[in-house]
Amino acid sequence: MDFTWKIGGAQGEGIDSAGEIFALTLHRMGYYIYAYRHFMSLIKGGHTNYKVRVSSKQFRHRGDKLDMLVAFDQRSIDENLHELKNGGAVLYNAGAFEPKFPGDVDVVPIGVPMQQIAKDHGSIVMTNMAAMGASAALVGLEPDAFDAFIAERYGKHGAEVVEANRKVVRAGYEAASQVTTWRATLPEIPEENKRKKRVFMHGNDAIALGAVVAGCRVVAAYPITPATDILYSLLKLLPKYGGVVLQAEDEMAACQMAVGCNYAGVRAMTSTSGPGFSLMTETLGLAGVSETPVVIVDVQRAGPSTGMPTKTEQGDAFQAIFSSHGEIQRIVLAPATVEDCFYDIQRAFNLADKYQCPVIVLTDLALGLSKQSVDVDDIDFERISIDRGELLTEEQVKEIAANGGYKRYAITESGISPRALPGQEGGVHIAISYEHTEEGHEDETPFHRVSQTEKRIRKMSTFDPEEFGVRLSGDRKPELLLIGWGSTIGQIDEVRQALAAEGRSVAHLHLSVLYPFPTRAVREAIESAGSVLVVENNAFGQLQQLIQLHVGHYDHMHSCRKFSGEPFNVSEILSRANEVLAESKSVKEVG
Amino acid sequence: MSTVTVKDYRANAQASTWCPGCGDFAVVAAMQRALVNLGLKPHQVVAVTGIGCSGKFNYYLGANAFNSMHGRSLPVAQAIKIANRDLVVIAAGGDGDGYGIGVGHFIHACRRNVDITYVVMDNHIYGLTTGQTSPTSRKGFKTKTTPYGAAEHPIRPLPLALASGCGFVAQGFSGDVKHLQSLFEAAIQHKGFALVNVLSPCVTFNKEQTYDWWRENLVNLDEREDYDPADRSAAYKVVNELNSLVTGIIYREERSDYQDELPNYDPQPLIYQDLSRPIQDRDELLAAFM
Numbered sequence: 001m002d003f004t005w006k007i008g009g010a011q012g013e014g015i016d017s018a019g020e021i022f023a024l025t026l027h028r029m030g031y032y033i034y035a036y037r038h039f040m041s042l043i044k045g046g047h048t049n050y051k052v053r054v055s056s057k058q059f060r061h062r063g064d065k066l067d068m069l070v071a072f073d074q075r076s077i078d079e080n081l082h083e084l085k086n087g088g089a090v091l092y093n094a095g096a097f098e099p100k101f102p103g104d105v106d107v108v109p110i111g112v113p114m115q116q117i118a119k120d121h122g123s124i125v126m127t128n129m130a131a132m133g134a135s136a137a138l139v140g141l142e143p144d145a146f147d148a149f150i151a152e153r154y155g156k157h158g159a160e161v162v163e164a165n166r167k168v169v170r171a172g173y174e175a176a177s178q179v180t181t182w183r184a185t186l187p188e189i190p191e192e193n194k195r196k197k198r199v200f201m202h203g204n205d206a207i208a209l210g211a212v213v214a215g216c217r218v219v220a221a222y223p224i225t226p227a228t229d230i231l232y233s234l235l236k237l238l239p240k241y242g243g244v245v246l247q248a249e250d251e252m253a254a255c256q257m258a259v260g261c262n263y264a265g266v267r268a269m270t271s272t273s274g275p276g277f278s279l280m281t282e283t284l285g286l287a288g289v290s291e292t293p294v295v296i297v298d299v300q301r302a303g304p305s306t307g308m309p310t311k312t313e314q315g316d317a318f319q320a321i322f323s324s325h326g327e328i329q330r331i332v333l334a335p336a337t338v339e340d341c342f343y344d345i346q347r348a349f350n351l352a353d354k355y356q357c358p359v360i361v362l363t364d365l366a367l368g369l370s371k372q373s374v375d376v377d378d379i380d381f382e383r384i385s386i387d388r389g390e391l392l393t394e395e396q397v398k399e400i401a402a403n404g405g406y407k408r409y410a411i412t413e414s415g416i417s418p419r420a421l422p423g424q425e426g427g428v429h430i431a432i433s434y435e436h437t438e439e440g441h442e443d444e445t446p447f448h449r450v451s452q453t454e455k456r457i458r459k460m461s462t463f464d465p466e467e468f469g470v471r472l473s474g475d476r477k478p479e480l481l482l483i484g485w486g487s488t489i490g491q492i493d494e495v496r497q498a499l500a501a502e503g504r505s506v507a508h509l510h511l512s513v514l515y516p517f518p519t520r521a522v523r524e525a526i527e528s529a530g531s532v533l534v535v536e537n538n539a540f541g542q543l544q545q546l547i548q549l550h551v552g553h554y555d556h557m558h559s560c561r562k563f564s565g566e567p568f569n570v571s572e573i574l575s576r577a578n579e580v581l582a583e584s585k586s587v588k589e590v591g
Numbered sequence: 592m593s594t595v596t597v598k599d600y601r602a603n604a605q606a607s608t609w610c611p612g613c614g615d616f617a618v619v620a621a622m623q624r625a626l627v628n629l630g631l632k633p634h635q636v637v638a639v640t641g642i643g644c645s646g647k648f649n650y651y652l653g654a655n656a657f658n659s660m661h662g663r664s665l666p667v668a669q670a671i672k673i674a675n676r677d678l679v680v681i682a683a684g685g686d687g688d689g690y691g692i693g694v695g696h697f698i699h700a701c702r703r704n705v706d707i708t709y710v711v712m713d714n715h716i717y718g719l720t721t722g723q724t725s726p727t728s729r730k731g732f733k734t735k736t737t738p739y740g741a742a743e744h745p746i747r748p749l750p751l752a753l754a755s756g757c758g759f760v761a762q763g764f765s766g767d768v769k770h771l772q773s774l775f776e777a778a779i780q781h782k783g784f785a786l787v788n789v790l791s792p793c794v795t796f797n798k799e800q801t802y803d804w805w806r807e808n809l810v811n812l813d814e815r816e817d818y819d820p821a822d823r824s825a826a827y828k829v830v831n832e833l834n835s836l837v838t839g840i841i842y843r844e845e846r847s848d849y850q851d852e853l854p855n856y857d858p859q860p861l862i863y864q865d866l867s868r869p870i871q872d873r874d875e876l877l878a879a880f881m
């Protein structure tokens with residue numbers, strides 16, 4: 001059971017802060033919230049909206065439909081009316097515009113002169129607060145519901161500002177109460193929700209928090225939507241531990257800096273989105289051959305090129321997996337949830353240290369920027385402990401030095417060469433971008449080329465992507481297997497449940513490691529399913545192609561792709577799933 | 592305390608592949624002497640290079656070395672210093688590496704002012720790739736890629752460094768190892784980003800800027816008693832008037848470095864910090880998201 005609310009207007013009208021206050025208030029009351037921001041790559045004007053899904057249990061997507069729309073302008077109605085349920089309400093800014101609705105829609109228009117109220121009781125910039133007051137009345141909150149937040153947010157501007165905002169909220173509340181009898185029904189809050197401690201965070205926050213827990217002390221990055229929030233979060237966290245947030249001159253420098261810190265022994269990362277990642281691919285080759293750990297977060301947005309900076313897409317899988325000159329080992333993780341972001345970034349640091357290679361964490365705008373309620377118990381600081389891999393201590397280095405000398409790229413059975421750090425006596429060495437000997441001396445002879453390459457390949461052999469990168473739910477021998485990766489987990493899961501409720505036999509395989517590819521698990525699942533639907537937020541079917549590359553081509557494998565820049569709706573996947581089910585049935589009947 | 596000698600550096604150094612007579616030999620020799628004179632042992636030093644003949648500087652120096660990609664020595668070097676400020680960090684490379692492909696990093700390193708030393712072996716030509724024009728080649732200079740003469744004006748590293756906020760700007764010459772050594776010592780001791788541009792002949796591909804040519808044209812500012820390197824306008828003026836044909840410390844300014852400016856910066860190097868602290872602070876860290 002859920003309730004969905006959306007506020008829309010022009011960028012610069014306080015839509016985001018109104019949305020966030022609404023979301024946080026309900027979060028603190030004990031609801032599970034999923035908040036989705038729709039915004040544009042501009043500062044003033046355009047259309048922006050903030051959708052809040054309010055429910056008694058945890059959902060991992062924004063929901064297809066809308067119960068109530070708060071519209072500051074006609075454009076907000078035009079762009080969002082299609083989402084509104086029959087009988088849903090449109091609370092509009094009366095006096096600012098005369099709302100027009102298509103003749104055949106079943107909507108309850110509710111006009112409240114929000115702008116006028118704001119002017120009368122505070123100032124015009126508080127129009128969003130009038131909207132909040134009116135919303136509170138219509139969803140059955142108390143007029144003082146937002147008081148605490150107003151103090152938190154605007155306290156720094158002085159008591160007068162706080163008071164004015166509160167007045168505007170109350171006036172909005174009064175006006176809405178009088179003008180309509182329409183009321184939303186919020187779901188019940190289960191008693192246990194109130195006892196649970198929960199945080200309200202998005203994937204970017206969870207990446208930042210996880211990084212700090214993992215011992216990351218330097219982030220070097222260049223601002224880019226939708227990854228910049230990682231920097232903002234780290235700016236709140238890192239200085240406490242003497243850490244550094246460095247805005248580099250470009251992404252080439254950012255990634256090289258992350259490599260430099262890791263070489264010196266300090267865990268460091270960089271965060272970016274697609275275009276920035278492209279500039280970092282140069283450094284992937286360096287990290288690969290010099291065997292320097294590095295963690296790179298790519299919060300994907302819709303490309304190519306500048307593309308749609310404020311829209312979501314799963315378009316960088318190929319770039320993350322294949323980009324580099326020459327051939328290097330790497331690991332690509334694709335967290336599916338906020339909790340995954342928190343754990344996977346920690347795993348990324350451990351894996352980078354263990355395998356001395358780049359680890360790429362692929363999230364996307366939808367996961368990166370959608371704030372959600374998450375149980376604190378699911379953000380376990382001690383689940384993953386710091387493992388620095390084969391990093392030598394001062395004493396170990398001295399011992400090695402005394403017994404024949406330290407070789408940075410020593411050929412070992414595991415393929416992993418223990419790492420000394422600069423500053424350790426006896427461990428003086430060269431880390432190098434050229435092909436090299438065991439000592440790190442530039443060398444092009446076939447013997448060293450082959451033995452070093454084999455070493456670099458060998459070191460990855462103990463990595464098992466199935467250890468944490470594969471989730472399988474539903475039936476064992478399903479009629480339909482849904483496969484997805486990354487942020488689409490919530491919608492696919494809901495589709496599986498919907499189909500199961502209709503009595504269909506369905507399974508859901510979700511991948512959060514894309515490289516090295518979990519071939520065995522994927523093959524098993526595909527071969528035990530009647531038909532397969534690969535669901536992804538891109539146009540070219542990158543996961544599907546990866547499956548074809550690693551597992552094979554299957555006639556019973558179909559695709560469901562969305563590349564409009566928006567996350568999936570459940571209904572879109574569901575109708576495609578029904579198509580596939582119907583098709584496979586007719587094939588069976590004919591056959 | 593055991594003393595350090597040049598032999599300690601040579602013990603780690605590789606056999607050279609530079610052309611006999613290459614100016615870069617003098618740069619390595621001067622740096623080894625400077626480090627020894629400052630009492631620094633090889634394990635306390637990291638030399639970071641990009642790619643070029645000069646990029647092999649750190650193979651022959653005999654300290655710790657990180658050899659990055661073409662043009663990328665400075666980002667790596669700054670990061671190493673940020674990670675472990677106990678280390679003495681030297682970035683080094685050629686004019687193509689530093690003023691061509693890596694010039695963006697150079698300008699930003701000047702203004703960022705991380706406490707490292709940057710040595711550019713400026714031979715006015717691309718050596719490793721066998722003789723193409725460089726950003727410091729003079730207009731009209733004939734090379735394999737400019738058979739009719741270079742069309743562009745050269746980059747002038749000294750005014751560029753001054754304009755970018757570099758707090759230590761010096762220029763040396765491979766023909767004078769002793770002077771070079773003193774410049775390196777001053778640069779390493781300088782707190783903040785220090786540039787030493789070294790006019791370092793490529794005997795194989797540049798037949799114009801030879802040892803003799805430089806000797807005839809260079810003026811040593813360190814020998815001029817009336818020259819005050821603390822005076823920024825004087826620095827601009829002399830570099831302009833003498834068309835950058837100067838050696839010595841051109842400009843030096845005492846100021847706080849990048850790490851001093853960081854909020855809550857702990858003078859203890861990051862590398863030694865206790866990584867378990869966030870786990871102890873769990874409740875407080877989570878409270879920020881409630």
Ligand SMILES: Cc1ncc(C[n+]2csc(CCOP(=O)(O)OP(=O)(O)O)c2C)c(N)n1
Pocket residue numbers: 642643644645646661684685686687688689712714716717718719720725
């Ligand atoms: C990204 C990239 N582009 C081009 C090259 C080829 N390359 C290697 S060194 C070099 C220029 C060398 O000139 P300089 O930096 O002045 O150093 P020198 O060899 O003269 O010491 C070039 C173009 C490369 N290694 N990497």
Ligand code: SF4
Pocket residue numbers: 608609610612613614615644645714718719792793794795796
């Ligand atoms: S080509 Fe020029 S720069 Fe390179 S080693 Fe020979 S002399 Fe030195």
